[in-house]
Amino acid sequence: MTAAAASDSKSYIFQGIIDKPGAQVVGGKGVLIDIERDGKVYPNMIDAIGGAAVASLGWDDEEVQDIIAKAATETTYSYPTLIANKEAERLAQFYIENSPKGAFSAALWCTSGSESNENALRIVRQYYLERGLPNKVKIISRESSYHGFTLGAQAISWNPRIDKFEPYLFGRNTICLKMPCAYTYRFKNKSETEEQYSQRLVDQVEKMVLDNDPDTVAAIIVETLPGSSLGTTPPPKGYLKMLRALCNKYDIIFYLDEVMCGTGRCGGDGKLNCWENFLDPDEAPDIQTVGKTLGSGYVTIAGVLVGPKIKDAFMNGSKAIFGGHTYSCHAFNCAVALGIQEKIKRENYTGNVFEKGTLINKLLTDKLLSEDNIAGDVRGVGGFQSVEFVKDRVTKEAFDTSLNVGARFKEKCFLNGLVVMGMPSNPDGSCGDRALLAPSFVLTEDDAEAIVEKFVKSVNELTDELRAEGAWN
Numbered sequence: 059m060t061a062a063a064a065s066d067s068k069s070y071i072f073q074g075i076i077d078k079p080g081a082q083v084v085g086g087k088g089v090l091i092d093i094e095r096d097g098k099v100y101p102n103m104i105d106a107i108g109g110a111a112v113a114s115l116g117w118d119d120e121e122v123q124d125i126i127a128k129a130a131t132e133t134t135y136s137y138p139t140l141i142a143n144k145e146a147e148r149l150a151q152f153y154i155e156n157s158p159k160g161a162f163s164a165a166l167w168c169t170s171g172s173e174s175n176e177n178a179l180r181i182v183r184q185y186y187l188e189r190g191l192p193n194k195v196k197i198i199s200r201e202s203s204y205h206g207f208t209l210g211a212q213a214i215s216w217n218p219r220i221d222k223f224e225p226y227l228f229g230r231n232t233i234c235l236k237m238p239c240a241y242t243y244r245f246k247n248k249s250e251t252e253e254q255y256s257q258r259l260v261d262q263v264e265k266m267v268l269d270n271d272p273d274t275v276a277a278i279i280v281e282t283l284p285g286s287s288l289g290t291t292p293p294p295k296g297y298l299k300m301l302r303a304l305c306n307k308y309d310i311i312f313y314l315d316e317v318m319c320g321t322g323r324c325g326g327d328g329k330l331n332c333w334e335n336f337l338d339p340d341e342a343p344d345i346q347t348v349g350k351t352l353g354s355g356y357v358t359i360a361g362v363l364v365g366p367k368i369k370d371a372f373m374n375g376s377k378a379i380f381g382g383h384t385y386s387c388h389a390f391n392c393a394v395a396l397g398i399q400e401k402i403k404r405e406n407y408t409g410n411v412f413e414k415g416t417l418i419n420k421l422l423t424d425k426l427l428s429e430d431n432i433a434g435d436v437r438g439v440g441g442f443q444s445v446e447f448v449k450d451r452v453t454k455e456a457f458d459t460s461l462n463v464g465a466r467f468k469e470k471c472f473l474n475g476l477v478v479m480g481m482p483s484n485p486d487g488s489c490g491d492r493a494l495l496a497p498s499f500v501l502t503e504d505d506a507e508a509i510v511e512k513f514v515k516s517v518n519e520l521t522d523e524l525r526a527e528g529a530w531n
């Protein structure tokens with residue numbers, strides 16, 4: 059049996075669907091991707107999600123091939139805690155110099171977003187030990203959040219994918235406390251302004267801090283713009299500023315997870331960090347995790363950035379970080395990521411995806427919300443957009459999870475030549491099914507219009523199907 063014949067009928071990979079190979083990528087160029095499924099190749103699909111919001115430069119970028127070749131010849135592996143390298147230093151310097159002045163002082167490079175959050179948790183712990191505050195251990199993160207699939211990252215997350223693993227996670231009522239998510243579409247009261255909603259949410263967090271003894275609270279963690287968990291719901295006005303102020307008041311680390319929304323994905327005017335849309339430079343997070351678009355899928359790289367407050371505590375203390383990973387600050391990965399980031403900056407692709415993403419939002423809003431269909435909300439920032447599907451636009455009732463609306467929508471898009479991420483509704487109805495868009499930064503206006511055209515066609519097809527089933531009217 060040839061290898062090709064074997065892979066058609068059986069999978070050797072223990073991930074996703076394991077009884078057959080499932081859909082496989084077989085090529086890609088720019089925003090287009092070729093996918094083989096059940097023996098058939100679907101060429102030139104528009105990849106509107108870039109893997110999982112990864113492909114900043116799009117597929118098969120020729121300049122990246124040169125960057126990779128150069129990095130392969132010029133870099134040498136070393137175990138980073140024993141022998142460091144110049145490539146990791148250069149990437150850190152680039153990130154810090156291209157963020158608001160004074161926001162960040164140092165970076166640690168990892169190989170995945172989950173690993174970056176694991177390391178950030180260790181940095182939180184060591185930071186308070188350096189300061190002689192060993193009782194500051196509690197972490198406050200949000201309901202309906204996603205910070206990764208390793209156990210520490212799962213513990214600070216909360217979503218229906220996580221609860222099966224609860225026996226292995228830090229205590230939800232003791233160490234990893236959960237505050238309400240910030241979800242304007244569903245949970246802002248009609249009578250409230252966005253600022254009042256933010257104030258209500260932050261008042262709840264302050265009560266939680268006081269009830270749990272501020273001297274034991276270490277960090278507050280939020281995704282600046284939640285991705286898969288809630289579908290790019292922007293923070294209500296003033297929310298992040300109020301959280302930042304609360305952290306200052308009680309000596310708590312303000313920690314933003316920008317693994318999915320950061321590194322150019324949502325930065326207006328070509329900015330690197332998503333929080334720059336909502337916070338002033340002097341309100342920057344103390345710790346920030348990043349990943350995904352940093353290496354554009356060409357290398358596996360993510361990272362933790364720390365602000366001056368964190369670095370200074372270490373500098374005034376042990377001047378060293380406990381532990382490390384074999385592939386932290388990997389020279390080859392850092393060199394490739396730096397080349398990619400330099401190209402994105404030179405070509406202003408971050409500005410481009412912000413503009414085209416904003417256009418997608420406008421076109422989808424105009425075309426979907428003016429017609430009768432299952433779309434309830436169109437939302438996002440720049441290059442990261444979502445549509446939430448509802449049974450009833452007025453009551454915002456979510457579809458029952460058993461109807462698989464998110465997965466079925468993804469399939470409709472697939473058959474129309476478009477790749478999106480489809481997510482299921484929460485079983486308790488606290489979030490509807492949703493589709494996420496995070497295209498490559500290089501997309502053109504024509505690409506944006508083609509994405510919208512295929513997306514709208516898929517919404518209409520699924521609406522008709524659900525109506526025929528009696529699940530929507």
Ligand SMILES: Cc1ncc(COP(=O)(O)O)c(C=O)c1O
Nearest residue numbers: 170171172204205206285317318
């Ligand atoms: C906000 C956020 N944090 C962390 C992660 C984990 O990143 P990774 O899948 O690279 O481990 C993700 C992944 O989607 C994410 O969206």
